[in-house]
Amino acid sequence: MSVIRNILNSRSSKGGNFFNSLHKLLGFRPKNIEIYERAFTHRSLNIKDELGNPINYERLEFLGDAMLGSVIASHLYQKVPEGDEGYLTKMRSKIVSRKHLNELGKDMNLIRFVKSNIPNDQFGVNIHGNIFEALIGAIYLDRGYKYCTKFIYNRVIEPYVDIETLEGRVISYKSLLIEWCQKQKKEFNYQVYEDTGKDELKHFAVKLWIDKKVISKARATSKKKAEEKASKRAYYALQNKMN
Amino acid sequence: MSVIRNILNSRSSKGGNFFNSLHKLLGFRPKNIEIYERAFTHRSLNIKDELGNPINYERLEFLGDAMLGSVIASHLYQKVPEGDEGYLTKMRSKIVSRKHLNELGKDMNLIRFVKSNIPNDQFGVNIHGNIFEALIGAIYLDRGYKYCTKFIYNRVIEPYVDIETLEGRVISYKSLLIEWCQKQKKEFNYQVYEDTGKDELKHFAVKLWIDKKVISKARATSKKKAEEKASKRAYYALQNKMN
Structure with a gap:
């Protein structure tokens, strides 16, 4: 994947290079940096690998969405023993709603890492949630389910998931x-x-x-x-x- | 959970007790047998734990469905590098379709383990897929994501998932x-x-x-x-x- 390496080599962000910023964001050392580069590569760049397959974050989004779904399911199962299947399904939908994921991606300012041919302010609002999911997918590929789970706990469940608020039992x-x-x-x-x-x-x-x-x-x-x-x-x- | 233990103690199947049959089915030793008992307990039995929460397989179904979704997503991501997000989503739906899961549960004859107040032949056809999902959830809780993944590979992906057939490229x-x-x-x-x-x-x-x-x-x-x-x-x- 020297293609992506060359094109993206210039990737840097305020306060340090991509690796360092990522390391700080993740809370652990990324091993395969190229997977993360892919997680922030927008389709508009039109990069392909040697086999002609497009390199961008869209497939990683699919993967991250699935990982997020299973980690949240496991958390809810254990956290709410009195909730039935319908309740668990509803709660999970709230947690992984587009709105919620966009908020998460935005708070982490993930957009600073995105490489694209479109100016940042012209992306739709969903870019934030999409790259957040892609990042989860990248973590899973790079470090496996355990690290992925840990990241989701640190970044989604602990800061954002309050069952009572989600249920609307507590007013804002x-x-x-x-x-x-x-x-x-x-x-x-x-x-x-x-x-x-x-x-x-x-x-x-x-x-x-x-x-x-x-x-x-x-x-x-x-x-x-x-x-x-x-x-x-x-x-x-x-x-x-x-x- | 002595309640379930007492009620279900009599659970046995042709060719040995529940533990042995389960051991054979799983391909590894189950550690927490009660979780598996729950995976085969139908709501019609109306059992509750000390806190009044119903004991049946419905919550485990939710959990198993999520685990299945993430394991299949990971498999497809790695197996089909040329498939885009839409393709991956479509293929996963086919693999985890109700019809497919019912077939799986039926082939494993999981219904022999079910305890309920309804005669076996009066269940809807979906019982097979539902208890299959519940079993996956039980494996995850008992032995973690790794064993769960291994079981899904042995029982779903290797015997049933043939990308070409799923795509309809090969005739039957x-x-x-x-x-x-x-x-x-x-x-x-x-x-x-x-x-x-x-x-x-x-x-x-x-x-x-x-x-x-x-x-x-x-x-x-x-x-x-x-x-x-x-x-x-x-x-x-x-x-x-x-x-």
């Missing part, structure tokens, strides 16, 4: 808070910044400003979780005022 | 043969019997009779494959007559 504190601010005609702002702590896993930190004062802060492995956490803290801090 | 020799016999007003009969050879994997043997003469014999890991093989042999033996 963020929407409660926004509603209250709007009613009270208060200015609010979620200030999100990437937290460059020592953790292997990227964290997001959020300051919630209301009327030019920081009301709460929170830190989590996704933007959404950090915002929700900060909102929950603000909610309890402001509770007397809010009700 | 059996239908060719039947058509010819009907046209020629010849009596034919596929005599199938279980082959009790020394192989770990169960084999089926077929004698193809045409007009009271054995025209060909074949042996394979599924009835369908053995019949197809015998038909192919007969086809070549009779070729001059057939065309």
